[in-house]
Amino acid sequence: MIRPFFYFVMLALLVPTAYAASNHNKHNNHASVETDTYTFDIGVFYANSDSNIIVTNPKNGGTFPIDFEDEFLLAEEQYLPYFEFKYAFNQRHNLYIDWKSLDRQADNNSISQDFILEDIDGKDYLIEVGAKLNTELNIDILRIGYGYDVWQGTNYSVGFSVGLHTMFIETSFKGTIGTCIPGTDLTSLCSNVVDTPEVVDENFTAPLPNIGMYAAYEFYSGWEIYAHTQYFAIEYDDVDGSLLDVRLGVQAKFCENWSLKFAYNYYDVDITIEKKRKLNGGELRTFDYNIDYSFTGPMFAVSYAF
Template sequence: MIRSFFYIVLLILITRTAYAESEPSIQSTTFTDGYTLDIGMFYANSDSNFIATNPKTGGTFPVDFEDELLLAEAQYLPYFEFTFSFNQRHNIYIDWKSLDRKADTETVSQDFILEDIDGKDYLIETGSKLNTSLNIDILRIGYGYDIWQGTNYAVGVSLGLHAMFVETAFKGTIGICVPDSTLCSNSVATPEIIDETITAPLPDIGLYGSYEFYPGWIFDAHAHYFSIKYDDVDGSLVDVRLGVEAKICDNWSLKLAYNYYDVDVTIEKTRNIGNIEQRTFDYNINYSFTGPMFAVSYVF
């Protein structure tokens, strides 16, 4: 996923360079187009589960990634943010956040079936040892327009799209079930089972502002929001950030911010059996962060 982020950034750079070469040489005397790259860290808290099937009753129930499968609830994570500012008031931004976790469960406490992963069903029995990975990437692409500008401030609005990439992998002693039946073979050592899910791009709207209160010191803030229920996705996002940027030399700055960030997404997966739609491997993911963020920023 990180490669995709940098491919998009590279595409913008190449496109903008080609466009700049074709422009007349007249430049604004008060504003210069520019690129900003932020690389930072933040501390995230996560709560996620998936829907599994009870092999005895056929009913469904949630299995918690953190409580049952022992994935870490909190950890330090990287983030990247790229901004292209042009024509004085316009901004294109891309940011990427990642949550990659892995854990070993020595003894699974309950039987459950993973349904419809690559067209197959898998049985995990009580007492089995299981290695679980859950990788979540959130990519945001958007456009911002400065409505008000002054010599030391700017206020604008933004429109963006979020996409969530979820990859789940299981390794261990796992049984393979006969499709469309309740029969599952004895548990055997199974190669890694991988499920990859991508949400449709989810829209968000936002406000942002910046104010230079002392030469080289800038206060900035933004707030983004979306809430949507469409097709198989039901989700919401709140992202509020207040921060200070300190310029340390011509191109480099340090940024410290306080961020409230919360994504809550349910992804429903179904399949048709005998003209009846049945829920299979649903996700419910809550990815939240409240606390400080730190970044190094480079302008070029």
Template sequence: MIKSIFYIVIMLLCTQSANASNIDNSDPMSIMDTFSLDFGVFYANSDSNMAVTNPKTGGTFPIDFEDTLLLAEEQYLPYFELTYTFNQRHHFYIDWKSLDRQADNNHVNEDFILEDIDGKDYLIEVGTKLDTELNIDILRLGYGYDVWQGTDYAVGISIGFHTMFIEAVFKGTIGTCIPDSSLTSLCSNVVATPEVVDDTLTAPLPNIGIYGSYELYHGWTFSAYAQYFSVAYDDVDGSLIDVRLGIETQCSENWSLKLAYNYYDVDITIEKQRKMNNNVLKTFDHNINYSFTGPLFAVSYRF
């Protein structure tokens, strides 16, 4: 879904750029209007977990997707960013990061219940073979304005939104339970279920940032930015830190290479509640921590 949205936006902006090519180049402001498309790879070191319920005591505890369910911690993943610069100081940008992982655990080592997925509870027992997928997409939209500009430097501020799309898929011998009013399930009636899918969409979470660039010498530019947000909204509590330092070298009029070092950390907690006997009761929290620290390499095309 998110990938399709991203590709549609790219097509629309490319269409706009084609129309813009018909503008009279005698207008100096129109000459400065450009699109820049970056595509490359980044290194991700991920950590993610969610709260589950102990079927014997009714208490909750965190289950780690990497340590317990064996999802990969380290991975090289694709990266895309599209930027539209106009009227010399203004920038619109959109970028997309994706983390899709899958792992098979032939022997689960503890009992736990996945609560309130499509109104049902699901039991995973010790010794069960469990296949797990965790797919996370992050879409970033924003606007930047150059507050200070010179012949070889620019410093600005940015505002934008991050939206996370999370899909967790569990496949195996999974029991279906019906909780009582205290949310303690004994799961006496277990029915084998081949697949459980939990989809979560976070509301757009705002961020603010600063950025700057400096041309060290002709064709070589140093750039940096930092973005941050922390917000609690309805049942979502989230924070983000995104810092990048990099060098860009221009290969030709339209092509350039970028090498950067990136620290990126998103921590999202989503509280779930269920209504039972006219009472609203908390069930469990999704806690997704998605982070990477390491190099990013991209090829940039300006048009």
């Protein structure tokens, strides 16, 4: 929590600093008339990723997390694209949308531990030590929202936002995979391990609403420091999730409509879905399907505003 706390402090510092620097221009600012602005950002970010999924121990029926980067050999560090659009109107109002794509695939010629992928499309699947496995994890993150500038001046703005982060998650496992027959408790009997490739797919969508705060301060003509933080946690019915998205950056205008942006982003989301299956006329809780995903790294973008 040290890094998120640091960014919250940075946001808090931007408010009094910007206010003091532009207080003498307050009267002129009230008299000014702002025009609507459309801003498009296209860039890349360097993601240092960490992701895991909860699986079942075939020996005792217990569950444990397994790491996509360590066990399945997915790339931990990579450059990925992102797109962002912002519409600023009526001086204080902002609409925004952005998208990030994180697609990864890797082969492991020898899995190091036994585990069961439980309750995928009503079936259980066994992957044993030494099995060859091709793993794919694709995550698309769509963020939409609305922001309102509560405080603003000729060279600063501070506001609050509400929005929605939606994660579209696709997992795929291909290789030597056994079929399991569910038992009457949390353990499973697995048989029919085959040498021919079998594909196990799991797709789901995880929407998370959020609230946030943002700030921008022009400290020199054409140079601006900006930051935002967004957070939300929810526990409802069979879904439990949390989200933290923090960004701190600098923008430099190099001509009338074009700017360069450099930022540092911290993003962490943890989604747990409680899964149940019907068995012998009753309902049995199997396990919690969990995706814990985070990435940390710099971002670079070219921005066009008109």
